[in-house]
Amino acid sequence: MSPEMIRLIVGATGETLMMVAIAAGLGTLFGLPLGVFLATSGKGELFAAPWANRVLGIVVNAARSTPFIILVVAIIPFTRLIAGTSIGTNAAIVPLTVAATPFIARLIEGAIREVDQGLIEAARAFGASPLQIVLKVLIPEALPAIVLGLTLAVVSLVGFSAMVGAVGGGGLGDLGIRYGYQRFMPEMMAAVVVVLIVLVQAIQSLGDRLSRHLNKRVRQA
Amino acid sequence: MVTKDRIGMNASPGYLDDLVHQRLVPAEAMIRLEGVSKVFTGRQGAPVTALDGVDLSVDQGSVLGVIGRSGAGKSTLIRLVNGLEKPSAGRVVVDGSDIASLPETTLRHSRRSIGMIFQHFNLLSSRTAAQNIALPLEVAGFDKAAIAVRVGELLDLVGLADKHNRYPSELSGGQKQRVGIARALATKPKVLLSDEATSALDPETTRSILALLARINAELGLTILLITHEMAVIRSIARDVAVIEAGRIVEQGDVFDVFTRPQHEVTRSFLADETGRALPAYIAERLTPDAVPGGQAIVRIGFRGPHATDPVLARLARDLNVEANILAGSVDEIGGRPCGLLVIGIPEDALSPTLTFLKQYGLDTEVLGHVA
Numbered sequence: 001m002s003p004e005m006i007r008l009i010v011g012a013t014g015e016t017l018m019m020v021a022i023a024a025g026l027g028t029l030f031g032l033p034l035g036v037f038l039a040t041s042g043k044g045e046l047f048a049a050p051w052a053n054r055v056l057g058i059v060v061n062a063a064r065s066t067p068f069i070i071l072v073v074a075i076i077p078f079t080r081l082i083a084g085t086s087i088g089t090n091a092a093i094v095p096l097t098v099a100a101t102p103f104i105a106r107l108i109e110g111a112i113r114e115v116d117q118g119l120i121e122a123a124r125a126f127g128a129s130p131l132q133i134v135l136k137v138l139i140p141e142a143l144p145a146i147v148l149g150l151t152l153a154v155v156s157l158v159g160f161s162a163m164v165g166a167v168g169g170g171g172l173g174d175l176g177i178r179y180g181y182q183r184f185m186p187e188m189m190a191a192v193v194v195v196l197i198v199l200v201q202a203i204q205s206l207g208d209r210l211s212r213h214l215n216k217r218v219r220q221a
Numbered sequence: 222m223v224t225k226d227r228i229g230m231n232a233s234p235g236y237l238d239d240l241v242h243q244r245l246v247p248a249e250a251m252i253r254l255e256g257v258s259k260v261f262t263g264r265q266g267a268p269v270t271a272l273d274g275v276d277l278s279v280d281q282g283s284v285l286g287v288i289g290r291s292g293a294g295k296s297t298l299i300r301l302v303n304g305l306e307k308p309s310a311g312r313v314v315v316d317g318s319d320i321a322s323l324p325e326t327t328l329r330h331s332r333r334s335i336g337m338i339f340q341h342f343n344l345l346s347s348r349t350a351a352q353n354i355a356l357p358l359e360v361a362g363f364d365k366a367a368i369a370v371r372v373g374e375l376l377d378l379v380g381l382a383d384k385h386n387r388y389p390s391e392l393s394g395g396q397k398q399r400v401g402i403a404r405a406l407a408t409k410p411k412v413l414l415s416d417e418a419t420s421a422l423d424p425e426t427t428r429s430i431l432a433l434l435a436r437i438n439a440e441l442g443l444t445i446l447l448i449t450h451e452m453a454v455i456r457s458i459a460r461d462v463a464v465i466e467a468g469r470i471v472e473q474g475d476v477f478d479v480f481t482r483p484q485h486e487v488t489r490s491f492l493a494d495e496t497g498r499a500l501p502a503y504i505a506e507r508l509t510p511d512a513v514p515g516g517q518a519i520v521r522i523g524f525r526g527p528h529a530t531d532p533v534l535a536r537l538a539r540d541l542n543v544e545a546n547i548l549a550g551s552v553d554e555i556g557g558r559p560c561g562l563l564v565i566g567i568p569e570d571a572l573s574p575t576l577t578f579l580k581q582y583g584l585d586t587e588v589l590g591h592v593a
Contacts, residue, residue, distance in 0.1 A: 122343035125303055126357035126408065127332040136356065140347045216388040217346040 001187060008175060009191055015089045016171035016199070019164070020157045022093050027100025027157075028150060034060070034101065035108025036134055046120070046130040060102040068099050068160050072167055092169030096160055100153060107149030111142040144215035151207025155200050162196065172196060250314075251412060251444040252279040252302055257311035259297050259468075271297040273468040275311070279461075284438055284445040286459030286476070288452065288491055294468040295448040299414050302446060303335045304328045316411055333361055336405030340417035342397040344389040350400045351376065351385040357407045375403035379433065395426035402433060406441075413437070415447035419454060431458045452491045456480060456555055464488045477555045481525045482585060500564060500589065504548055508590035516593045517546065517566040520575070523585035524552070524561035533582060534565070541578055543571040566592070 034056070040046040041053040066074070072095040076086045079094040115138050123133045139146070165173025172192050180189025259272040271294045279285040289295045300306040301313050304320045313320045315335060323331060344353045351372050358368045376382045379399040389397055398418060405413060415434065419427040435458050438445050449455060455462050455476060462480075463473035464487055472485040483489045493499055500508070504519065512518065524531070537543050546566035553560055567575050569591065579586050 116341075116343070118339060118341055118343040119345060121305065122337070122339060122404075123356075123360075124305060125332060125335075125337040125414075126360060126404070127329045128357075128360045129326075129329060132360050136359065137345060141345055143347065214347070217390055 001191065005179075005188060005191070008179070008188075009172075009195060012170070012172045012175040012192075013195055013199070016158065016161050016173075019089055019092055019096060019161045019169070019171055020154060023096035023100050023157055023161075024104075024150070024154050026093075026097040027104045027153065030097075030101040031104030032108055034105035036112060036138070038105060038109040039112035040130070040134065040138070046133060060105055063098070063102040064106065068095070068163055069166070071095055071099055072164060087168040089170035092161065092164040092171070095164065096157060099160055100157055103156065104150065104153050107153060108142075108146055111145035111149055112138050114145055115141045144211045144217075147207055147211040147214060151204060151211070154203050154207070158196065158200055158203070249281050250278040251281040251283075251316055252277070252285075252446055253312075253314040254278070254298075254301070255312045255314070257298075257301060257308045257313060259294075259301065259306060260309045270468055272301075272308075275465075275468070275470055277463055277470060277473070279444055279446050281444055282438070282442045283461060284435075284447070284459045285461045285463065286455035287446070287448045287463045287465055288450060288455055289448070289465035290450060290487075293465045295465050296416065298465065299337075299416050299446060299448050302412070302414055303332050303337060333357070333408040334410045335412045335414060336408070336410040337414040337416065338398065338401045338405050338418045340420045342389070342394075342401045342421075344397055344400055344404075346389055349386045349388055350381060350392065350396075350403075353389070353400055354403045354407055357404060361408055371407060372403075375406060378406070378437075379403045393426075394422050395429060398422065398426075398430050399433065402430075402437070406437070406443075411444060413443050413445045415445060415449075417449055418447065420449065420451070427454070428457070434458055452480075460556065464491070475556075477525075477558050477560065480555050481523050481560050499549070501549055504564075504566075504592060507592045509592070510590055512569050512572075512591045513593045514569065516569050516591055518569055518572040518591050519548065519564065519566055519589045520572075520579075521587045521589055522563045522565065522579060523587075524559075524563070525583075525585065526558055526560070531582065533579070533584065534563075537575065537578060541571065541574055543567055543575055545575075564589070 037047065038053065038056060038060070041049040043050045063071075075095055075098060078098075079086045079091050082094050083091040085091050119137050119141060120133055123137045128136065161169070161171050162173025162176070165171055165175070165177050168174070172195060176189050176192035179185045180192060254275050254277040257272055257275045257277075258270065261269045261271055263269040275294075275298065277285070277287075277298075287295050287298060297306055301308055302315060302320065304313075304323065307321050315331070318331060320328065320331065345356065348356065354372045354375050355368050358371060363371070372385075373382075376385050379402055381396060381399050381403070384392060384396060389400070392400065401418070413434075418434075419430050422430060431454065434445060434447075437443055438458075445458075447454070447459065459476050461474065462476045463470050464479070464485060465471070466485075466487045472479060472483070472488050479488060480492065483492055499505075500519070508519065522533070524533075534545050534547070537545055544567075548564040548566055550563040551561060553562075572588070576586050576588075
């Protein structure tokens with residue numbers, strides 16, 4: 001492998017990491033409150049708003065059922081509005097964030113719904129407000145599950161980020177398609193795949209370890 | 222009706238002792254339920270009545286135990302007291318304020334003076350014992366230094382000072398409930414609600430938790446309302462008891478009275494597990510409702526208060542020349558007052574003089590049946 005190829009791979013890895021990190025960060029920023037709302041706004045729940053809950057649920061499902069590659073193309077006008085362009089690494093962050101937000105929201109909703117209802121009852125009984133229950137009970141108790149969910153989301157984003165390469169998004173996917181596929185350089189394709197595998201492994205084991213560290217539910221050896 | 226029975230012409234000098242235990246001057250009620258009903262909407266939209274016209278009052282500093290089978294409505298009843306549930310009708314008054322009419326923010330504030338403990342403890346797994354106890358104080362807006370001092374006091378009170386930085390998963394059931402109790406007491410409440418707090422614990426741990434609750438009641442003057450399905454819990458801690466069945470209070474009163482003179486079938490069935498009440502199987506199988514000539518009558522004698530230790534059977538033999546056959550029995554103490562139960566078999570022809578004789582001593586008698 002030539003030094004030139006290594007330089008390309010390192011650069012593309014950096015782009016992928018940046019896209020994934022920013023999209024995951026923004027996706028969490030928007031997805032966390034959305035997920036908390038979805039988990040607490042059902043009938044008879046803390047912030048009961050059954051209609052808003054249903055409407056948001058439909059929107060989230062619609063966004064999640066749109067294939068990512070179609071989403072990327074469909075929201076190009078929106079991407080231009082935000083990023084000023086629809087091509088390149090910065091522009092790719094927009095569809096990645098749009099795809100990540102509902103995904104993360106559902107994962108966080110699931111994690112929060114797993115929290116024992118008895119804890120909500122106890123917190124209400126000692127006078128906690130709904131917001132205090134979310135901040136001091138639900139999120140801390142769901143944190144190990146939230147971390148696992150976010151790990152899953154980041155791994156999915158790595159895959160999505162490779163897809164935006166196909167529409168000029170930069171990063172490892174772009175490198176693999178342009179050099180590995182179009183210029184027929186199998187060693188470049190192999191290198192990209194290896195880097196992606198290592199990346200996903202690293203993210204997953206980091207997330208697992210963090211979640212285990214946060215989980216006090218089981219006796220630790 | 223109980224009073225008439227007690228102060229009848231055959232009352233012995235001991236009845237005065239009994240009167241002392243009756244509250245002739247009603248104390249101020251800390252918790253009062255007036256005509257409370259609660260109707261839920263069931264799954265098919267049909268209304269389900271959980272509570273139906275419940276009147277209940279718990280005096281300041283007293284311990285009231287509510288006993289009932291699962292589904293009798295006791296969980297709903299206790300949740301009305303801190304406003305976790307709203308009554309469909311009636312009033313719930315705690316420390317002078319009508320809980321159901323309070324707006325949500327005021328209610329949250331009021332809940333700080335009503336602690337609650339739970340069957341499954343409901344501790345946060347992500348917080349240590351000390352942090353769990355601190356939570357109600359954080360919510361109430363106390364500063365860190367004040368919280369640290371209060372948490373230290375509470376850990377000492379429940380005997381867990383050495384476990385302060387353990388997570389709930391590292392504690393035993395009894396220790397978890399102690400943390401639960403400390404958390405419930407954090408904001409210095411006037412009332413403690415106990416929702417089957419010992420039902421998930423083994424008998425020995427149950428005793429130690431009940432002893433702790435009794436100590437808290439005595440030392441802090443806390444009013445305690447507890448619900449349970451175990452008579453043993455009621456007898457060891459409560460002063461008054463209410464029996465709930467299908468959403469109604471079917472019997473209530475002083476624990477001693479209810480234990481020694483149960484009126485309602487449900488109460489009797491709860492008491493059946495208590496030692497000395499059940500008939501031995503070989504007698505129970507042969508029991509008939511009608512007298513058998515030459516057979517035996519089976520009589521249950523209830524000894525209360527000063528008579529519990531009287532040598533009644535010896536007198537029966539001496540004065541009436543009746544030889545009683547002891548079939549079951551126990552002598553016990555409820556709320557510091559002795560009481561006993563004795564099941565005897567006596568010759569059929571001696572039944573009526575024996576009953577008269579026993580009544581002269583102010584004893585409760587009940588003819589359970591006859592055997593050949």
